[in-house]
Amino acid sequence: MPASTVASAPLSPRQILDRLVKFPTVSRDTNLPLVDWVEEYLAGHGIQSHRHYNEDGTKAALFAHAGPWEEGAVVLSGHTDVVPVDGQHWTSDPWTVTERDGRLYGRGTCDMKGFDALAIWALVEAHRRGVNRPLQIALSYDEEVGCTGAPPMIAAMQGVLPKGAAAIIGEPSTMKVINGHKGGTGFHVHVKGFEVHSSLLPYGVSAIMEGARLIQWANDRNAMIQAQPRAPQALAFDPPFTTLHVGMISGGTAHNITAADCRFALEMRVVPGEDLEAHAQAFIVEVARLDAAMKQLRPEAGIHLDRFFGVPALTPEREGEAEAICRRLTGDNATGVVSYGTEAGQFQEAGYSAAICGPGDIAQAHQADEWLSLAEFEAGHRFMQRLLDELSR
Numbered sequence: 144m145p146a147s148t149v150a151s152a153p154l155s156p157r158q159i160l161d162r163l164v165k166f167p168t169v170s171r172d173t174n175l176p177l178v179d180w181v182e183e184y185l186a187g188h189g190i191q192s193h194r195h196y197n198e199d200g201t202k203a204a205l206f207a208h209a210g211p212w213e214e215g216a217v218v219l220s221g222h223t224d225v226v227p228v229d230g231q232h233w234t235s236d237p238w239t240v241t242e243r244d245g246r247l248y249g250r251g252t253c254d255m256k257g258f259d260a261l262a263i264w265a266l267v268e269a270h271r272r273g274v275n276r277p278l279q280i281a282l283s284y285d286e287e288v289g290c291t292g293a294p295p296m297i298a299a300m301q302g303v304l305p306k307g308a309a310a311i312i313g314e315p316s317t318m319k320v321i322n323g324h325k326g327g328t329g330f331h332v333h334v335k336g337f338e339v340h341s342s343l344l345p346y347g348v349s350a351i352m353e354g355a356r357l358i359q360w361a362n363d364r365n366a367m368i369q370a371q372p373r374a375p376q377a378l379a380f381d382p383p384f385t386t387l388h389v390g391m392i393s394g395g396t397a398h399n400i401t402a403a404d405c406r407f408a409l410e411m412r413v414v415p416g417e418d419l420e421a422h423a424q425a426f427i428v429e430v431a432r433l434d435a436a437m438k439q440l441r442p443e444a445g446i447h448l449d450r451f452f453g454v455p456a457l458t459p460e461r462e463g464e465a466e467a468i469c470r471r472l473t474g475d476n477a478t479g480v481v482s483y484g485t486e487a488g489q490f491q492e493a494g495y496s497a498a499i500c501g502p503g504d505i506a507q508a509h510q511a512d513e514w515l516s517l518a519e520f521e522a523g524h525r526f527m528q529r530l531l532d533e534l535s536r
């Protein structure tokens with residue numbers, strides 16, 4: 144049998160998953176070997192892929208279309224990157240899918256190469272069957288470092304493929320239908336002070352004490368937010384309001400020197416219905432006010448802001464198509480919200496109906512010995528089979 148005939152036999156979802164996990168696509172590293180493999184695999188089954196590279200060309204998103212060349216596709220969206228395994232104790236090789244006790248162990252099996260494998264499988268099937276409604280897949284990079292890869296990918300997709308209508312983001316939800324999550328943004332804050340001996344306090348600027356003002360601003364804002372009536376769109380969340388949080392801080396050199404530097408990270412988790420940018424702007428305005436006051440005393444002092452992520456909320460849709468499809472295919476009539484950010488909000492912002500539904504439990508994501516249960520993977524497979532039936536109608 145010639146090699147090409149062997150290569151053209153479609154792989155099972157499990158076989159695809161085995162291949163995907165073999166690529167150690169930690170967010171800081173390239174994902175191109177994985178993208179090469181997917182592209183070649185799809186090409187071997189008559190499907191053309193498209194790439195969108197990051198700025199330095201070290202990573203790429205891949206998207207592809209099957210079925211009639213027309214608008215209205217269902218889009219299966221996943222990310223290719225995974226979190227590192229550094230410092231984690233693994234029982235088996237994280238880069239090999241190991242099956243034991245009804246579970247598939249390996250980095251990314253749950254978050255979210257299990258879904259990626261199912262999506263690739265479904266796309267090939269859609270092409271083989273000749274569906275009546277198109278199916279697209281969109282595999283991004285840099286999801287785990289703040290969902291920064293999806294917006295340029297979505298823009299590139301819309302320039303190349305007929306516009307899709309409903310995006311299913313397969314983050315682990317134990318195949319439950321999720322129609323909302325909070326938005327979020329974060330700032331690295333670097334407060335620069337001016338060092339003097341602490342006995343001369345009024346002539347120096349303590350970066351720590353100025354930084355404390357910004358942190359207190361966040362405390363005050365939390366109190367103000369919590370004193371306000373709850374927005375109806377926020378009631379499904381726990382807690383049902385926007386929160387601001389400082390998770391780490393460093394600075395200073397000695398108890399008797401005004402600190403030259405103070406660094407901290409501030410994040411905001413914003414409920415749907417509230418303007419993420421308005422919250423971010425309020426902070427930026429406060430920083431500018433304090434920066435000016437510090438410079439009055441010492442022109443060398445000041446505050447530098449570096450915004451390191453910004454993810455729009457997924458707002459529950461009225462009669463949303465993505466949610467309706469997921470409910471039909473899973474039989475799950477309840478809908479829920481999650482507390483983690485995903486690319487779903489970015490698809491929604493770009494004009495797609497969007498919902499989250501994927502195999503696995505988020506509790507297993509990012510852990511040592513990450514696993515996806517075979518039962519969940521099979522539920523995901525059934526979901527794809529039903530989706531193909533629906534697209535074939």
Ligand SMILES: [Zn+2]
Nearest residue numbers: 222254255314
């Ligand atoms: Zn994920």
